[in-house]
Amino acid sequence: MYNPAMKSARLFTTLGSIVLFGSALFHASGYIRISQGIHSAGIQPPMDAILKASWLTFSVQFLALAVIAFLARDAERGGRVVLLCAAFIALDDLICLYFLGPFIGVYLLSTVTVLFLIGGWLQAKQPA
Numbered sequence: 001m002y003n004p005a006m007k008s009a010r011l012f013t014t015l016g017s018i019v020l021f022g023s024a025l026f027h028a029s030g031y032i033r034i035s036q037g038i039h040s041a042g043i044q045p046p047m048d049a050i051l052k053a054s055w056l057t058f059s060v061q062f063l064a065l066a067v068i069a070f071l072a073r074d075a076e077r078g079g080r081v082v083l084l085c086a087a088f089i090a091l092d093d094l095i096c097l098y099f100l101g102p103f104i105g106v107y108l109l110s111t112v113t114v115l116f117l118i119g120g121w122l123q124a125k126q127p128a
Contacts (some may be wrong), residue, residue, distance in 0.1 A: 003126070004123075005073065005122050005126060006123065006126055008119075008122055009064055009073065009079065009118075009119045009120075009121075009122035009123035009126070010073045010074070010119070010123075010127055011117030011119070012115050012116075012118045012122065013069055013070065013072070013073040013082050013115070013116060013120065013123070014070065014073060014119075015115050015118030015119075016066075016086075016111075016112045016114075016115030016116045016119060017066045017067070017069050017070040018067060019108060019111055019112050019115065020062050020065060020068075020069070020089065020108075020112045021062070021063065021066040022065040023062055023105070023108045023109070023112070024059050024060075024062030024063040024066060025059075027055075027058060027059045027105070028056070028059035030055070031052070031056060031059075033053070034052070034055050035052055038051055038052065054087075058092075061088075061092070065085045065088060065089060066095075068081065069081070069082050069085040069087055069116055069119075069120075072085070073119065073123065077124075078123055079119075079120045079121070079122070079123030079124030079125070079126070080120070080124055081120075081122035082116050082120030082123060082124075083116070083117065083121065083124060085116055085120075086112075086113050086116035086117045086120055087111055089112050089113045089116060090109075090113045091111055092109055093106055093109035093113060096109065102124070
């Protein structure tokens with residue numbers, strides 16, 4: 001049976017997953033540059049390793065949440081999972097905004113949050 005609300009939910013979640021996946025790749029691509037910056041700034045161990053690990057962990061978290069939300073878009077109760085992914089991305093976004101101020105990463109995460117919220121809400125309100 002054709003369900004336009006479910007089709008819309010999947011579309012919003014898919015778009016959010018694509019934006020988040022792209023953001024993760026973009027973030028991960030900066031690893032070499034940030035490593036060089038850490039080295040040239042003379043940041044000493046263990047802080048240098050902590051910064052590098054945090055950078056990569058952030059990228060991996062984005063990849064994982066993008067995949068989780070994408071897979072949940074077809075699950076029976078996947079709307080709740082997508083909403084949980086939205087909550088984690090919103091939290092990351094608020095932390096980045098607080099410490100780094102507004103920049104492209106904050107705007108991308110805000111976009112993903114809104115797309116996941118819409119997709120998750122539309123999916124969650126569907127009867128089981």
